[in-house]
Amino acid sequence: MNNATELAELSANKCFGGWQKRYSHRSKVLNCEMHFSVFIPPAAEKVAKLPVLYWLSGLTCTDENFSTKAGAQRIAAELGIMLIMPDTSPRGEHVTDAADGAYDLGLGAGFYLNATQTPWQEHYQMYDYIVEELPALIQKEFKVKEKAAIAGHSMGGHGALTIALSNMKRYCSVSAFAPIVNPMECQWGQKAFTHYLGDNKAEWQAYDSCALMRQQGEFLHIPMLVDQGLDDNFYHTQKLSKPLEEVALDINYQAEFRYHPGYDHSYYFIASFIEDHLRFHAKYL
Template sequence: MTLENISCQKSFGGWHKRYRHRSEVLGCDMVFAVYLPPQAEQGARLPVLYWLSGLTCTDENFMHKAGAMKMAAELGLIIVAPDTSPRGDGVPDDPDGAWDFGLGAGFYLNATQQPWAQHYRMHDYVVQELPALVEAHFPASQKRGISGHSMGGHGALVCALRNPGRYQSVSAFAPISNPMDCPWGQKAFSHYLGDERSRWREWDACILISEAREKLPLLVDQGDRDDFLSVQ
């Protein structure tokens, strides 16, 4: 699969780059960001942290705001940040233009309902297609971690819980951890997955944890002054 480099900046001795590629899973062009630490130019295979951002974000938010590149350079850690939904001509969006569903709000699941099912398969993209691409084009090992914030925290937890053994670490910051019981999750799940709530259980981290056959070490960090804590 071909990667098109669309930007490149030096950062802490490594490189912050953005790439465009055609996603067969999502049926559209996708953009992702990658930070390659200095060790990437020394021939070593390096561990990768996949960062999943929250509602309305793109691949750029974490890279620009988190300040993580300095630590990644010290640790020899590749960071990969995908977009938060499919995009482009033909990709459906919320008909009312709301910010909490559709473009920028893919919820890292595989939609089953029309018109969303053709493109909104972010779970398969994050877990399968994107890592295969990263490991084919960059000096990335199969030591993977996954983390995210808000909707991305939900995505990180669900990706790890549904795929035991695939990630060596999982952490979530202010995640939508119980989407079946909050307005954001209920809106997204009813559109992407339909009204049958038994299907929602497959994408709810709290349910997956309660039904897991083995314990998965994970970190969840939640601030008590979060404006959305009481309702989402």
């Protein structure tokens, strides 16, 4: 039996008494080498199994934006939560990118779905990576609880919400900052879905939070917190937050939606409220 780790440690920085680390590994479902970041809280030395929060980042991000900019480690250290920060798409020179190098398709823009269209389907299987392959790897390599929390920003908020709403028994809670909640009806979503999933809009619904909440949320329920800045340039045009709150009100799904005057789409917004999100998840983890 081979107990060798599948992870290569790229860096390790002590941080708030715990460890901020970065790993690379070979992803089978993405068919490429991937990086991800981890924060291991000091409680790792004391508890049998750590609670885990997966953070999904937005367009153009890597695994490092949240780890360097959000200031989440302070609270994760206090609460004893392990943070897992995956990349936002498959990576590598052999991985298809947008022909015109656009920021909203291809590298850095995986949209947390399983692509079905050529040439994208060879690598763009981010849904399976986030839901299956990466958690299995984390379970194997670290002592962690099985049920995790999931959160994200913008495209990553879309990822967190769609994944939680499709797997309500596997996640304990979900939260999002400025999530794209109705990608079927906005430019970012329509562009990505057309390329990755093709023209059959029935298949798009599996990756649309509004559609998923209508389908799933009447039967099951997962605690949900959404923060939205009211000075966010993308708020109206990219269907952030509000359309999902309307569905929630319509079907009586209990979720908290908060709207913050003056705040924009940046990490300064995330940093300002990440503590609330971690404390929210800690109640359910």
